[in-house]
Amino acid sequence: MSSSETSTTLTVHHLNDSRSQRMLWLLEELEVSYNITKYHRLEDGSTPAELIAINPLGTAPVITDGDVTLAESGAIVEYILGKYGNGRFSPPEAGKIHNLFFTHYTEGTLMPLLVQRLIYGLVPQRSPFIVRPLLWYIFSTLDNLVVQPRLTRQATFIEEHLSKCGDWLAGGQGPTSADFMMSFALEAWVEGNPEMLGPKIKEYVKRIHARPAYQRALEKGGEYKYAKPAL
Numbered sequence: 001m002s003s004s005e006t007s008t009t010l011t012v013h014h015l016n017d018s019r020s021q022r023m024l025w026l027l028e029e030l031e032v033s034y035n036i037t038k039y040h041r042l043e044d045g046s047t048p049a050e051l052i053a054i055n056p057l058g059t060a061p062v063i064t065d066g067d068v069t070l071a072e073s074g075a076i077v078e079y080i081l082g083k084y085g086n087g088r089f090s091p092p093e094a095g096k097i098h099n100l101f102f103t104h105y106t107e108g109t110l111m112p113l114l115v116q117r118l119i120y121g122l123v124p125q126r127s128p129f130i131v132r133p134l135l136w137y138i139f140s141t142l143d144n145l146v147v148q149p150r151l152t153r154q155a156t157f158i159e160e161h162l163s164k165c166g167d168w169l170a171g172g173q174g175p176t177s178a179d180f181m182m183s184f185a186l187e188a189w190v191e192g193n194p195e196m197l198g199p200k201i202k203e204y205v206k207r208i209h210a211r212p213a214y215q216r217a218l219e220k221g222g223e224y225k226y227a228k229p230a231l
């Protein structure tokens with residue numbers, strides 16, 4: 001990403017109802033001082049021009065910190081923990097591989113499937129009335145054939161892992177980068193399709209939501225639709 005001299009302190013450029021919420025949670029856990037600049041999604045859900053001016057990719061989260069401008073959740077979590085973590089929220093030795101895996105799995109595999117489902121639902125919804133039934137049929141068939149079986153595998157896999165690892169994905173006493181990354185995917189999934197998910201995943205999301213740091217992040221971030229109680 002780029003460099004500039006516009007900021008000397010850590011700023012989270014925060015988009016409502018977005019992945020940047022997990023950065024606020026991480027920073028609240030670390031009790032690091034930071035600024036939030038808020039941006040509001042446009043009517044179609046996309047990023048406003050002011051955020052694109054900071055991050056030409058047009059995505060949230062993005063942070064600025066001194067001359068660093070950095071996008072991509074995984075990179076940001078790694079950067080923040082590396083610079084401000086002082087070793088906190090590190091996985092125990094035995095959980096390092098799980099931490100590595102889930103930190104990358106979130107955006108590499110799980111989120112693309114969840115976004116694919118979201119888009120398949122949006123296409124018919126946003127199409128002209130006359131073609132909507134046909135598009136609904138095509139996209140729900142595609143969803144059933146392509147997305148549902150893959151998401152079912154993810155749900156089973158995560159549920160099984162959570163039934164073995166204890167409270168946190170890397171098996172330690174507190175969250176690690178794996179949890180900061182997975183929080184958004186799982187809370188969004190619980191909000192959208194709770195019927196697909198087992199009790200361990202729902203308990204895990206509740207555990208995250210119950211943390212004082214998470215609650216502070218919610219207060220500071222404002223509008224966020226994925227923090228409703230898991231059913």
Ligand SMILES: N[C@@H](CCC(=O)N[C@@H](CS)C(=O)NCC(=O)O)C(=O)O
Nearest residue numbers: 018019046047059060061072073107
């Ligand atoms: N893999 C990226 C995904 C970023 C992303 O797609 N963010 C969404 C918000 S959750 C976004 O900015 N959407 C607005 C848009 O694409 O216009 C990351 O984790 O940072």
